[in-house]
Amino acid sequence: MTDVSREAVYQPPSELAEKYKGGIQRHTAVTPHPSASVPGSTRIKLVESFYIRPRWLFVRIETEGGVVGWGEGTLEGHTEAVQGSLKDISRRIVGWDAMNIEDIYTYLYRHRFYRGGEVLMSAISGIDIALWDIKGKVLGVPVWQLLGGAVRERCEVYGWIGGDRPSDVLEQAKVRKAQGFTKVKMNATESIGWLDSPHALDETVKRLAEVKSIGLDAGLDFHGRVHKAMAKQLAQQLEPHRPLFIEEPLLPGHVNELKDLYNKTTIPIALGERLFTRLDVRPYFEAGCIDIIQPDIAHAGGISETKKIAIMAEAYDIGVAPHCPLGPLAFAASLQVGFSTPNFVICEMSWKMHYNVGGFDLFTYMTNPDVFAVKNGHIDLLTAPGLGIELNEDLIRKEAAEAAKLEPWQNPIFRGPDGSVREW
The missing domain is CATH 3.30.390.10 (Enolase-like, N-terminal domain)
Known part of the structure; x- marks a missing residue:
């Protein structure tokens, strides 16, 4: 007599498995530029x-x-x-x-x-x-066609809430949810001392709980502000609330210290905006102290180096989440890498970010902003030649002439109550 309880049970393919059983099927017309054949x-x-x-x-x-x-x-x-x-x-x-x-x-x-x-x-x-x-x-x-072709039809993105000194995050999170985001990021703390009161961390935990209460996942950017003595306390307090990741929990360069923190928490650790080449990221990969690498395509060497970092990261089972609080060109370039990279996980998007002031925002210089429409937390595959976006060159030239008369942007300066400089 056959013991039916021990017979193998085969589940039918999922809907997505059926949909993509032939792979990614996205036709893009190929029309070379007329100059392509001219020596x-x-x-x-x-x-x-x-x-x-x-x-x-x-x-x-x-x-x-x-x-x-x-x-x-x-x-x-x-x-x-x-x-x-x-x-x-x-x-x-x-x-x-x-x-x-x-x-x-x-x-x-x-x-x-x-x-x-x-x-x-x-x-x-x-x-x-x-x-x-x-x-x-x-x-x-x-x-993305030149980088090996598409491995996905859309890239997941997240928006910012809270600003440099995080506050009113719940209301801002509600706005982001209405805009189509399912994930957000916020600064973990305000200015914080090298060794501060443990109560300085209370608001961070509260903010995360508030954002998650409306069904959004949230990453927390420590921004290198939080030194080792406080970082290990904060990670422990955040763990029950399960943030999406913690970013730059320690300053770049502290590989051994980051490894110690990594071994104390189950929260995914992300880092990379202040690392610029494969040589810079190599020690972190080899130490096994991060889960997500965040190269900034406008700092790390462009598409060429970012793609190589991503390939290198895959060998260490590390995800790629491009850092991109910048303009439409950096964002489009990051997405092009994302569309063609198996270990891509999510990309930062600067639409309506706190740095975009004075009427200037992600779409200001674009003539086809619809390609960046956020749908259920994702941006659809960009299909136009090149980066896939179109710019208003006349507006760029006009604005550059005006901006040349002004002081370039400078980051804020944080100081403690004793007057000493703190990490921004």
């Missing part, structure tokens, strides 16, 4: 940069064949330094073939002996993103 047409003719409000630095590259690519090299609080680096880079690469992205990247990174760092890598980022935009437009395909 010499893809040589770089002109490189320009534009500082525009609220705090972004755009890069424009034009080829001899008339194809224009846009990139972003925003480095908040260091605009003039990046502009200087871009001026130097621009005179070096005019005449080079814009299609040879890896050759240009390798030259800019390796040729001048001193390499890496936030200023040079941000300048290279702006150039690199613009070159990928050009290549996609010349060939008539979105960038």
Whole structure:
């Protein structure tokens, strides 16, 4: 007699398994630019940069064949330094073939002996993103096609609530939910001392509980403000409330200390906006002290280096969540990586973020903002050639002329009651 209780039970395929049993099926028309078949047409003719409000630095590259690519090299609080680096880079690469992205990247990174760092890598980022935009437009395909094709049909995104000094997060969370977000991020604390009162952490826990009460998941950005003595207390208090992740719980560089914290908590740990190359992220991967890497595509070396970091992260079972409190070009570039990267998890979106003041926001310089519509917490696959967004160049040039008369954006300064500088 057969013991039916021990027979194998096979479940039918899920609806999603049935839907995608043939893989991702998204046809995109391929129409190369007319200059694509003209010898010499893809040589770089002109490189320009534009500082525009609220705090972004755009890069424009034009080829001899008339194809224009846009990139972003925003480095908040260091605009003039990046502009200087871009001026130097621009005179070096005019005449080079814009299609040879890896050759240009390798030259800019390796040729001048001193390499890496936030200023040079941000300048290279702006150039690199613009070159990928050009290549996609010349060939008539979105960038994700050039990165191996789509592995998903949409990318998950999160919006910000609370500002630099988090408050009123519940009301802001309700607005984000109405906008279509299912996940948000907020700063964990205000200015906090190296060793502060444990009660300084009470409001953080309360805020997280409030946001989760309306059905949203929330990541908490420690922003490197919280030093080791307080970080381990805060992680312990947050654990029962299950945040989506904690970001920069300690300052970059403290690999061993981060590993100690990692071993004390089950909360996913994210980090990476102040790491700029594969060499910078390598110690964190090898130490096994993070769950999510957050390269900023406008700082880390553009699409080229961000994609390589993502591939490297997959070997360590680390997810990729691009850091992007920046403009539409950095956001579009981050999504292009996300569409083609298996271990992508979520991307930051700066729409209506607290830094976007004075009437300037993510969509201000775009002529096709509908491509960034948030639907159930996701952005649909971008299908237009290149980065997939269109910009109002006349408005950019006009605003750059006005912004040039002003002081570039500077980050706030935090000080304690004794007058000493605190981490922002």
